[in-house]
Amino acid sequence: MSSEVNLNRLAVFVALVRAGSFTAAAETLGMTKAMVSQHLAKLEQELGVTLVLRSTRRMTLTEAGSTFHAACARILAEAEAAIEQVGSDQEKPSGTLRLTATSDYGTSVVAPALADFMRSHPQLQTDLVLSDHVSDLIAERFDLAIRMGWLRDSNLRSTRLGSFRQLLVASPGYLAGRGEPRSLAELPSLAWVSLALLSSPLRWTFTAPDGSRRTVRMKQAAQANNVVAAHALVRHGAGVSVLPDYLVTDDIREGRLVPLLAQYRLPEGGIHAVYPGRQPPAKVRAFIGHLRAWLAAQT
Template identity: 50%
Template sequence: MNLNRLAYFAAVADTGSFTRAAERLRISKAVVSQQVAELEREVGATLLLRTTRRVQPTEAGRLFHARCTAILREAEEAFGELAQGAAQPSGTLRITAPNDYGIVTLVPVVTAFSARYPQCRVELVLHDQTLDLLTGEIDLAIRVGWLEDSSLQARRIGSFRQMLVGGPALAARIAAARQPEDLAGLPFVANMALKEPLLWQFARGDGERRTVRLQATIAIDTTPAVLAAVQIGGGLSVLPDFLVRDLLAAGQLLHVLPAWQLPAGGIHAVYPAARFRPAKVTAFLAMLIEAERRRPPVPGGESPGAAG
C-alpha cells in the first residue's frame, strides 16, 4: 500500500473538498482525486461520498479516517524522534586506531567524550593492523601515516613528525653520529607494523637528501613495544612525535641526527561512505580535532599541528 494515499484521503476528509485538500498538500486536485480512488480500490470500499456541494466520509470512511489520523501522527512523531536523535549523539560509537595514537591521544578524548555525552557508549579497538571498515562494525577509524586508495571517505585532522630516537644508554654512540650513513653501526629496533621498517629517507634544511637501509637487531610488531625496547637501550628507532614528545622533554629519550628530518605523516579520520554522518561521529571528530590543535610542540622543533 502507498502510505501517501492515507495522507491524501485524510486531507479530503478533514477539509470536505478535493480542491482544499490539494491546496493543503500543494499538489494538483487531479492527483488527489486519482490517489484517493486508488486507495478505495485497494481497500475494496467506498470511503467518500462525492456530491456537487461537499465530499464527506462514509461510515467505513469515518472509521478508516480515525485509523489514518493515528497512523499519520505516529509517523510524524517517529520522524521527529529520528531527527532529534540524529542531532544529539547517542548509541554506541565504535572506533579503531593504532595502539600508540590510541593510547596517547584517543583515550583522553574518549574519556572526555563519554563525560560530555553520557548517552553514548564508546568501544575503542586499538590495533596496529588496519581493520576493515566495510564490515559495518566500525563507525570511525583513525589512520596514522599515509592513506591507500579505497572506497572510504577520509578527512585529514592533523599531522606528525617521524623522529629517530634512542635511549640514554646509547648517548655516547648517538653523539658520534653526524650523517645518516653513521647509523649503520648502531643497533636498530625495527617496527614490523610498518611497510618499510628499515628504509628511511632523511632530508636537511639545505635540500640535501639521503636514503639509508638499516639492519634490525630487534624486530617488534607493535609500536608501544618498540618504544619500550628503545627506552631500555635496545637500539634506535623511528617513532611518531606524539609518542616521544614528553620523553624527549624529560631527557628519557634522545633525538638522533636532529639536523636531519624524516618525512612527516598525516593523521586521518576514515569512515564508510554515507550520505549522512551520525551525530556521535561528528561530535567525536570535533573533540579530536580540538585535541590535535592543542597538541604541544616537540622539543627542538614545532609539531606540524592539526589540519582542518
C-alpha cells in the first residue's frame, strides 16, 4: 500500500457506492464517468486492494471494499459535522466564553455586563478570570480580554469600546485637617497613594483649561499593586491618588470621595476588547456588541 493516499478519492468512492453506478456518481459529482473510474482505479492502486468488482451491467463491493466504505462514510460524516459546527459557531453564540479583565474593571463593569449578557444567551457558559497581569490569550486559551489604558503592540486584534477619565481624588476624612489643594503646586505636599504597575507612578501631567501642560512629581506615602487596593487606601484616608472614573463615580456622588482640582484634565485611557484570530466566533462578537451597548447606556 502506498504511504500517501489522496483523501479526495475517499469522497469519490463514497459517492460512487451511494449512487450505485459510475454514471450516476459522475452526475452527482459534476465530473465525467471516465474521471470517476480513474479516481477509483488510483485509489485501489494506492491502497493495494480491489474495492469494486465491475461488469458491463453492475458493480459490486469486495469484502475489503465494503469494510473500507463503512469507515470512509463515517470519516466523511464526521468531517461534515465538524464543518457544520464551525459554521454554526460563527453564526450563533455557543460553547464557553472564556474572558479576562483587570480586577477593578472586571468587578465594577465587566461582571455586571456579563451577567446581563448571560440572561440573553442561556445556552452559553462563561468563565471570567480577573487578573492585573497581561494574560497571554493564546497560551491561556482566552477568547477575549478587556484591557484598559494604552495597548501594547501585538499580533492580536482589538476593538475600542470607549474611554475612561482619570480623576484626582481624596477622602473627606483625609482632607478634613488639611483642606483641599487650590493649585498643582500643593500636590507634592500631600500624601500620595501610588500604583506600582504604572511605569511612572509618581509623575503626572495635567492639562489646564488653556491647554497648557504641567508635570508634577508626587511624594509617596503608600503604594498598592492594583487599582482596587489603591482605591481602598484612598477611601480610608491614606492619601490622594488618581483613580479611574468607573471606580469612583459612585463614591463621589455619595460623598465618600472628593474630586480635586477638577479644572485640570489628565489623559483619558481607552477601553479595548482584544482577541486572537481574524474572525472571532459568534460568542465573542456577541459579547463585544453587548458590552459596547452596556457602556453606552451607562453614560
